[in-house]
Amino acid sequence: MAGARRPGRNFLFVPGPTNVPDRILRAMHVPMEDHRSPDFPSLTIPLFEEMKKVFQTKEGQVVIFPSSGTGAWESALTNTRSPGDKLLAPRFGQFSHLWIELARRHGLQVVVQEEEWGTGADPDRIEEALRADKAHEIKGILVVHNETATGVTSDVAAVRRAIDAAGHPALLYVDGVSSIGSIDFRFDEWGVDLAITGSQKGMMLPAGLGILCASPKALAQMEAAKCTRAYFNLADHINANAGGYFPYTPALPLLYGLRESLAMMFEEGLENVFARHRYLASGTRAAVDAWGLSLCAKEPKWQSDTVSAIMVPNGFNGADVIERAYRRYNLALGAGLSEVAGKLFRIGHLGDLNELMLLGAISGAEMSMRDVGIQVEPGSGVAAAQEYFRNAYGAADQRL
Ligand code: PLP
Structure with missing residues (x-):
């Protein structure tokens, strides 16, 4: 795809800066x-x-x-x-x-x-x-x-x-x-x-x-x-x-x-803001499970509701996934820093965000991983997150 113009939106999924509504x-x-x-x-x-x-x-x-x-x-x-x-x-x-x-x-x-x-x-x-x-x-x-x-x-x-x-x-x-x-x-x-x-x-x-x-x-x-x-x-x-x-x-x-x-x-209500972040994070974690990958967070009690750091399998470099996502799919993922450089990539799920935006990022991460040779099942992460969102919807926000 030659040319400097990149049609459509940039998908900004680094854990800050986030989308400005x-x-x-x-x-x-x-x-x-x-x-x-x-x-x-x-x-x-x-x-x-x-x-x-x-x-x-x-x-x-x-x-x-x-x-x-x-x-x-x-x-x-x-x-x-x-x-x-x-x-x-x-x-x-x-x-x-x-x-x-x-x-x-x-x-x-x-x-x-x-x-x-x-x-x-x-x-x-x-x-x-x-x-x-x-x-x-x-x-x-x-x-x-x-x-x-x-x-x-x-x-x-x-x-x-x-x-x-x-x-x-x-x-x-x-x-x-x-x-x-x-x-x-x-x-x-x-x-x-x-x-x-x-x-x-x-x-x-x-x-x-x-x-x-x-x-x-x-x-x-x-x-x-x-x-x-x-x-x-x-x-x-x-x-x-x-x-x-x-x-x-x-x-x-x-x-x-x-x-x-x-x-x-x-207007959203602080409690609802927190619940939405937990819900979006949980959908992301469902995708990570379905990919058969693990988070950098060692136990569920450490898992963050604003950013998921996803370990890439041995023999792969997280920086390649990030590079592919950025160049090919116009998706910005977070890099591994310092001790974890190359070992992971991060999806930020904070700020002004909803399910379909996040599914775009999960989908882009999934495609990028496959492009660099990580054998995740096509569609597996997206499907797991979709099902999580469909089933957990009401629980995330009492107004729904
Ligand atoms: N502390 C945490 C937890 C951060 O994530 C960051 C930036 O990402 C900073 C501090 C530094 O903040 P800033 O880059 O706004 O100076």
């Missing part, structure tokens, strides 16, 4: 305006309030940076820690790894708990480490709620129970970049101190907003924290945000997009 694209199509005008707060103040509902917090303070998720990672750490502070962090995938490396660049000491990739944070090991830390040198625990690289979701509530069981005062830092807005996330109930996310996944927006939520306990540590921060200084934001303004020029179209995204999420 037309409603949000239209909402972002705005002329620029004065971000210091008296009208501006009527756009911004409700965003902070509505975003708190997504974090499921009453107590938390939400801050919105013009950045990607990485900026919010940095902000969470530099605003609450001093160089030399000790942190505890389970590492079980590329994103938990990168957060640890970022902390180290800021002069923080990170005690790493290595976990097998395909598993997640182990609350028992965390409790053990905290009990052993009699002097309370560990100031924080970094947990990636949903490890996008391996398709693993950790149990943040269990980590909180472990911290409490050890009677330890460390702050709980949670990366919810690929969970918040898609998988149930309870900031207050789980006693999270700093949670961060980005705009380009469950929030259905382009990349460009790093969103952070801080507990009163985290905010109380800001003054004593000595890490250098400038662009990501929380206090500057909190002060300016109180009046509905920002300390520097905000990403205006993204804020209009966020308003629309929040409206869409609440």
Whole structure:
């Protein structure tokens, strides 16, 4: 098929950025305006309030940076820690790894708990480490709620129970970049101190907003924290945000997009959003079973509802499947990163998505696998997912 034009849609199935719905694209199509005008707060103040509902917090303070998720990672750490502070962090995938490396660049000491990739944070090991830390040198625990690289979701509530069981005062830092807005996330109930996310996944927006939520306990540590921060200084934001303004020029179209995204999420109902993600993930997992393949997630309790990382059989390279899908079928699948490079490919099933869109991706993955020689039964994954969707439909959404 020669020619540069690729008719039809690109099927974007990486686990972020995700599809931006037309409603949000239209909402972002705005002329620029004065971000210091008296009208501006009527756009911004409700965003902070509505975003708190997504974090499921009453107590938390939400801050919105013009950045990607990485900026919010940095902000969470530099605003609450001093160089030399000790942190505890389970590492079980590329994103938990990168957060640890970022902390180290800021002069923080990170005690790493290595976990097998395909598993997640182990609350028992965390409790053990905290009990052993009699002097309370560990100031924080970094947990990636949903490890996008391996398709693993950790149990943040269990980590909180472990911290409490050890009677330890460390702050709980949670990366919810690929969970918040898609998988149930309870900031207050789980006693999270700093949670961060980005705009380009469950929030259905382009990349460009790093969103952070801080507990009163985290905010109380800001003054004593000595890490250098400038662009990501929380206090500057909190002060300016109180009046509905920002300390520097905000990403205006993204804020209009966020308003629309929040409206869409609440129209659907957060519970329904979570149920839909579980239902779409379950259909994907039915396809993987029918192909006779396995997920990187080692046990069902680790399986993510936003991304499935699918192991390719020995002797095959996941990168070939991804390359074939992209070039031949205009389908973007997620790559294996770092330790799992070549061993898997990922289907992102988060954001603005329904069954038939996902069946397109499953179908494209199936064809691509066959094209590179992986002998999955033609139609098997698609049929399994179809049957799952037909039978489980009502269960996913009580309104149906
Ligand atoms: N954390 C997780 C779990 C992610 O999936 C990502 C990106 O995919 C990041 C952090 C980094 O976010 P960003 O690329 O928005 O800086």
